[in-house]
Amino acid sequence: MTREEFLEFLKEKKALVDQKLEELLPERDEPGARVISAMRYSLMAGGKRLRPVLCMLGAEAVGRRGEDFLLFACGLECLHTYSLIHDDLPAMDDDDLRRGKPTCHRAFDEATAILAGDGLLTLAFELFSSPELLEVTSPERLLQAVHLVAQAAGASGMVAGQMADLLAEGREISPEELSYIHRKKTAALLSASVVSGGLLAGAPANDLRALETYGEALGLAFQIVDDILDVVGEEEKLGKPVGADIRKKKATYPALLGLSEARNKAKELIETAVSALQVFGPKAEPLKALARFVLSRQN
Amino acid sequence: MTREEFLEFLKEKKALVDQKLEELLPERDEPGARVISAMRYSLMAGGKRLRPVLCMLGAEAVGRRGEDFLLFACGLECLHTYSLIHDDLPAMDDDDLRRGKPTCHRAFDEATAILAGDGLLTLAFELFSSPELLEVTSPERLLQAVHLVAQAAGASGMVAGQMADLLAEGREISPEELSYIHRKKTAALLSASVVSGGLLAGAPANDLRALETYGEALGLAFQIVDDILDVVGEEEKLGKPVGADIRKKKATYPALLGLSEARNKAKELIETAVSALQVFGPKAEPLKALARFVLSRQN
Incomplete structure (x- = not known):
């Protein structure tokens, strides 16, 4: 799969996700509807839809149609968007721009943004437990997937990573601590x-282990590339100011290892990710292309 | 069941919940552990454990042992505590005291409190999807219960209620709008x-409808009593300042109907709740006692 073929492929998957999200969250006319508008604002602000695409491609690697699991995949995007909204809040990273647009609390207000994040986090689990998914997977598998995602998102995963990230601001931290932050905050x-x-596609345990190795290596590489882009990226493509991490004295890989060593580290991780997919043969081509895409991305 | 018998019964159930919550959330020693401390701080700050008790009593009404579903019940308390932490934030109700202790953002800081809420909301769904629960219920039933709770908590439920409550501050609202707020924010x-x-106990559809009627009437009555206590309660028993709703120009039932009419409304609702339980016979005695307790509570 060439980069161009993959980009075309990604565009199609992204369109599926965008359309479904649009359907799932219509505007309402009732006293509390403002929070729905804020949820929609952040959810439909663009984004690569990487997590839903990964979910669908994980199913395809084991021979199922990814689109069957679109509802679950959309839940993952809700989960991701909630974390962006809360991370951007004044009490957290205090960011004004996200994907080139005002952040949720800037476009609405702080209370609405907190609630929009809460609403999206809850909507994720509403989608994960949709009765429709039992037409394409077993209830046992579905519960396992819900449990797995809840662990990755909670105080053993993303929430712990963001806490550690905030606590690391403005002071020197060890490579171990930086790795903890990135594993929890992004890779999980x-x-x-x-x-x-x-899991939803019914993969056996050794296939799940291969996907896990892929996902963790990809996740760390993704974060390192993110850190590198904050140093050398172009503001216009990123949709947010370059150098924000440095100004906030955030711990990053380039700061810790230097730019060239950080690039090597990302490359190594992508190789690890791609190697883990050997067991799947050609069905994992899109996942491999996605890994190479993550390494070369510019926003 | 006399009031004294019920209070003893409630104390035992509450002790089960307290002990399990304590076990489920041990302190940790890692970079992000501060958020765990904050989650524990709010979760273990007391509280009546009404939602977990309701869950266990719902199972007992249809002839099962409530304690079997303790993990799920504890998830409901996590969900409730998350909503208190976020509602107390400066951008929301800006409260300094909760259950007689500093609110989470006062005891820690705002970022930690936001994350503690996020962590508890996610932990709730981690608990709901615990593999251990499949020893006591079917995976289909468990998924239905997860879905039901997610709907009640999200942007069609609690989150919408809190949004509407914030938007109602400082202006006159209609009885319909007040009912919307209370149904969403508390009763759901x-x-x-x-x-x-x-559901977890395997109840048939008509039993579930009876429990729903009970729960909604109880929930509205609970909120009306809450509003009344804010006017006439004793600060010491409540653990928070009396009159806060009036100072914040919050919409309440006593403000809308007058104190005496609000009391009548609560009483009527409790009668509706108790009547709905006829189908269960004596197994629903504790749920009836709980309804009468809600009407007479002083904190």
């Missing part, structure tokens, strides 16, 4: 996304 | 708590 949900796809 | 989760217990 990326990995759970691809593994949940395999 | 109380009702889902008792219904989820019945």
Whole structure:
């Protein structure tokens, strides 16, 4: 699969997700509807839809149609968007721009943004437990996938990573602490996304382990590339100011290892990710292409 | 069941919940552990454990042992505690005291409190999807219960209620709008708590409808009593300042109907709740006692 073929493929998958999300969250006319507008605002603000795509591709690697699990995949995007909204809040990273648009609390207000995040986090689990999914997977598998994602998102995963990230601001931290932050904050949900796809598709344990290895390596590489882009990226493509991490004295791989060593580290991780997919043969081509895409991305 | 018998009964159930919550959330020693401390702080700050008790009693009404569903019940308390932490935030109700202790953002800080809420909301769904629960219920029933609770908690339930409550501050609202706020903000989760217990216990559809009628009436009565206590309660017993709703120009039933009419409304609702339980016979005695307790509570 060439980069161009993959980009075309990604575009199609992204369109599926965008359309479904649009359907799932219509505007309402009732006293509390403002929170729905805020949820929609952030959810439909673009984004690569990487987590839903990973979920669908995880299912495809084991021979199922990814689209069958679209509802679950959309839940993963809700989960991701909630974390962005809350991370951007004044009490957290205090960001004004996200994907080139005002952040949720800037476009609405702080209370609405907190509630929009809460609403999206809850909507994720509403989608994960949709009765429709029992037409394409077993209830046992579905419960396992819900449990896996909840662990990756909670105080053993994303929430712990964001806490540690905030506590690390403005002071020197060890490579171990930085790795903890990135594993928890980014890699855990990326990995759970691809593994949940395999789980729902009925993959055996050794396939799930291969997807997990892929997902964790991909997740760490993704974060390192993110850190690198914050140093050398182009503001316009990123949709947010370059150098924000440095100004906030955030711990990053380039700061810790230097730019060139950070690039090597990301490359190594992508190789690890791709190697883990050997067991799947050609069905994992899109996952491999996605890994190479993550390494070369510019936003 | 006399009031004294019920209080003793409640104390035993509460002790089960307290002990299990304590076990489920041990302190940790890792970079992100601060959020665990904050989650524990709010979760273990007391509280009546009404939602977990309702879940267990819902199961008992249809002839099962409530304690079997303790893990699920504890998830409901996590969900409730998350909503208190976020509602207390400066951007929301800006409260300094909760259950007689500093609110989470006062005891820790705002970022930690936001994350503690997020962590508890996610932990709730981690508990709901615990593999251990499949020893006591079917995976289909468990998924239905997860879905029901997610709907009650999200942007069609609690989150919408809190949004509408914030938007109603400082202006006159209609009885319809006040009823919307209370149904969404309080009654939805109380009702889902008792219904989820019945669901997990394998209750047939008509039993579930009876539990739902009970739960909704109880939930509205609970909120009306809450509003009344804010006017006439004793600060010491409540653990928070009396009159806060009036100072914040919050919409309440006593403000809308007058104190005496509000009391009558609560009483009527409790009668509706108790009547709905006829189908269960003596197994629903504790649920009836709980309804009468809600009407007479002083904190």
